[in-house]
Amino acid sequence: MAGGIRDWTIHRFGLQPIYDRLLNRRVPRAPWYSGDGSAMLALLGIQVMTGAVLAMTYSPAADSAFQSVVYITQEQTLGWFVRGLHYWSAGAVIVMVTFHLFRQILFAGYKSPREGTWMVGVVLFFCVLFLGYSGYLLRWDERSIHGIRVMLHMLVRVPLIGESLVTFAQGGRDLGPQTLTRLYALHVLIVPLFMFSLVGFHLYLAVIRGTITRAEQNQPVHSAEEQKRLYEEEKSSPTGGEWFFPSTIMKTGTMATVVVAATLLLTVTLGPQELYPEANLTDGSMPSEEWWFWWLSGLIAFLPPSIAPWFIVSLPVVVFTLLMALPFLDRSPVRGVRKRPIWAAIVILLVVIILLLTDYRRRSTFAGWPELHPPPVPEGMALPEDAERGRQLFATYGCNSCHAVAGHGRKVAVDLASLQGQLSRDKIREYILQPPVGIAMPGYEGRLDESELVALTEFCHVAQTFPLR
Amino acid sequence: MIDRRNWLAALFALGGAAIAGVVGMAAMLSALSPAWRHPRGERWRSAGDTAGFALGKIEPVVVRVGRNDWSRSLDEKTVYVYRRSDDQFVVYSRNCTDLSCPLVFDAGSECFFCPCHGAIFGKEGQPMAGPPKRPLYRYASRVREGVLEIDLDSLPPMT
Numbered sequence: 001m002a003g004g005i006r007d008w009t010i011h012r013f014g015l016q017p018i019y020d021r022l023l024n025r026r027v028p029r030a031p032w033y034s035g036d037g038s039a040m041l042a043l044l045g046i047q048v049m050t051g052a053v054l055a056m057t058y059s060p061a062a063d064s065a066f067q068s069v070v071y072i073t074q075e076q077t078l079g080w081f082v083r084g085l086h087y088w089s090a091g092a093v094i095v096m097v098t099f100h101l102f103r104q105i106l107f108a109g110y111k112s113p114r115e116g117t118w119m120v121g122v123v124l125f126f127c128v129l130f131l132g133y134s135g136y137l138l139r140w141d142e143r144s145i146h147g148i149r150v151m152l153h154m155l156v157r158v159p160l161i162g163e164s165l166v167t168f169a170q171g172g173r174d175l176g177p178q179t180l181t182r183l184y185a186l187h188v189l190i191v192p193l194f195m196f197s198l199v200g201f202h203l204y205l206a207v208i209r210g211t212i213t214r215a216e217q218n219q220p221v222h223s224a225e226e227q228k229r230l231y232e233e234e235k236s237s238p239t240g241g242e243w244f245f246p247s248t249i250m251k252t253g254t255m256a257t258v259v260v261a262a263t264l265l266l267t268v269t270l271g272p273q274e275l276y277p278e279a280n281l282t283d284g285s286m287p288s289e290e291w292w293f294w295w296l297s298g299l300i301a302f303l304p305p306s307i308a309p310w311f312i313v314s315l316p317v318v319v320f321t322l323l324m325a326l327p328f329l330d331r332s333p334v335r336g337v338r339k340r341p342i343w344a345a346i347v348i349l350l351v352v353i354i355l356l357l358t359d360y361r362r363r364s365t366f367a368g369w370p371e372l373h374p375p376p377v378p379e380g381m382a383l384p385e386d387a388e389r390g391r392q393l394f395a396t397y398g399c400n401s402c403h404a405v406a407g408h409g410r411k412v413a414v415d416l417a418s419l420q421g422q423l424s425r426d427k428i429r430e431y432i433l434q435p436p437v438g439i440a441m442p443g444y445e446g447r448l449d450e451s452e453l454v455a456l457t458e459f460c461h462v463a464q465t466f467p468l469r
Numbered sequence: 470m471i472d473r474r475n476w477l478a479a480l481f482a483l484g485g486a487a488i489a490g491v492v493g494m495a496a497m498l499s500a501l502s503p504a505w506r507h508p509r510g511e512r513w514r515s516a517g518d519t520a521g522f523a524l525g526k527i528e529p530v531v532v533r534v535g536r537n538d539w540s541r542s543l544d545e546k547t548v549y550v551y552r553r554s555d556d557q558f559v560v561y562s563r564n565c566t567d568l569s570c571p572l573v574f575d576a577g578s579e580c581f582f583c584p585c586h587g588a589i590f591g592k593e594g595q596p597m598a599g600p601p602k603r604p605l606y607r608y609a610s611r612v613r614e615g616v617l618e619i620d621l622d623s624l625p626p627m628t
Contacts, residue, residue, distance in 0.1 A: 062542035145543070150585075153569035163626060177539060177540035280543065287571070287584065309600065364587075368580070369584065398579070442578055442579055442580055
């Protein structure tokens with residue numbers, strides 16, 4: 001009886017061909033790390049589920065969007081968990097998709113007959129980045145509004161149609177309700193729909209064209225025909241091949257489970273991303289992008305001014321074009337990481353650069369900011385009256401908006417304590433009045449009276465001898 | 470020689486293309502319309518009484534945008550007013566000219582700081598450090614009956 005129902009279900013719902021062609025097939029033995037794709041599929045499922053729940057409460061209208069996110073986070077049952085999971089799985093997808101992309105470059109997974117799989121993957125990569133960006137704009141807090149303005153400022157640099165692109169993107173002459181609503185449509189409807197069809201396509205191609213195998217990495221492969229022969233040989237051999245179900249799925253499933261578990265752990269320990277004040281164009285704010293874009297921000301700060309503005313606009317176009325063209329640029333028959341040390345070096349270099357830039361942005365030592373408190377006097381040190389007055393003036397005149405003293409304050413300009421007493425009083429005085437040309441410091445000629453100038457000079461002079469921390 | 474089968478295929482292809490074209494064009498035109506529906510004109514808004522601005526000082530001023538749509542969100546923006554002389558006013562946009570991050574004015578050093586990538590601008594709007602090469606955006610301004618007015622449309626739409 002039970003068997004009868006089972007057979008009926010399999011037949012009437014057409015499950016047999018799916019089982020035969022998808023699960024019950026021989027494939028070349030997969031390494032453990034090939035589970036990055038399964039991990040992304042699992043995360044995508046989480047994104048859809050949590051996103052659907054969020055969309056049921058979220059209000060895509062500028063007047064109420066922020067309050068609805070506050071409600072989800074603070075009032076809705078388990079809302080903090082759903083929002084947190086949506087946030088952390090978004091971060092995890094970005095990490096995994098980068099890992100996946102670099103892995104394919106490392107092993108030459110884009111070579112024949114998998115150029116199509118690769119190109120669809122590149123488009124998916126950019127979809128993921130766009131979702132990872134548009135997601136945090138919907139929170140409609142200060143971080144969102146300034147994130148939107150950065151995008152608009154990139155668009156306006158597009159030659160000829162820049163300004164029209166901006167009015168199109170923000171939905172009018174000003175940032176307003178339409179800006180949020182169109183971002184909402186893109187984030188929850190247009191891009192996900194497009195992406196879903198592409199994910200299906202990508203998986204279909206991965207099934208019919210396979211993924212890069214060990215045999216392909218061990219010897220040069222000159223043509224799609226040769227690849228096919230190797231692939232068939234390998235998957236049928238008892239040592240080189242395995243059953244997709246359960247062997248491959250076991251391995252990829254393990255990795256997916258680990259990644260999802262890590263995401264859950266981050267969600268319950270750190271919770272959803274902090275909400276900043278509601279979107280406004282009036283208050284002072286120190287916005288930052290989400291951590292997965294810190295490297296890009298660090299790069300903008302790092303580049304010389306002569307190329308930075310153009311570089312940032314053309315970077316996505318250049319990267320997209322290069323990635324799409326990669327299978328046609330790299331036509332050598334060699335695959336795998338061992339025989340392609342240059343590619344390994346490139347990938348390692350890129351990863352190191354991304355990590356360094358991320359840290360650079362995290363520290364943000366390049367940004368000045370008004371600092372109202374004067375630098376503290378080192379313990380056990382008493383300042384003469386003049387220097388003490390100078391210490392107060394150091395804050396009054398915004399010196400410590402850029403200069404740290406013994407590690408206290410902003411670190412844009414030189415830390416006075418690091419000068420180690422090199423500068424004479426005259427030199428300091430001259431510097432304050434009229435800094436050398438090309439130094440990003442305002443001259444104070446005409447702003448200070450003589451007694452203030454003396455006091456400030458005294459403080460700078462003694463600050464040089466403060467012990468460095 | 471056109472047979473019945475080819476002829477029908479061509480008819481369906483043409484019909485399909487016509488429907489797709491009508492729907493697609495209408496959808497596209499409607500979606501893209503904000504790009505040309507809001508041409509730049511002139512929009513003068515008050516930035517406050519001139520008497521309120523001290524000589525030689527730079528002050529943040531909140532200006533009402535008055536967008537005239539269905540939402541009250543983001544209807545105010547901060548600009549910086551610099552009174553250079555008795556009758557000379559400079560009104561800076563708060564945007565960094567690099568990527569639009571919101572600048573803060575530090576009255577102590579009389580510099581504008583950008584929180585994003587380390588841009589610093591001087592009192593005259595000149596870039597002093599960081600990525601931007603372009604000086605601060607300035608709104609067109611005028612004084613009418615003792616009130617300083619600025620033209621919101623005198624700058625690109627995202628400022």
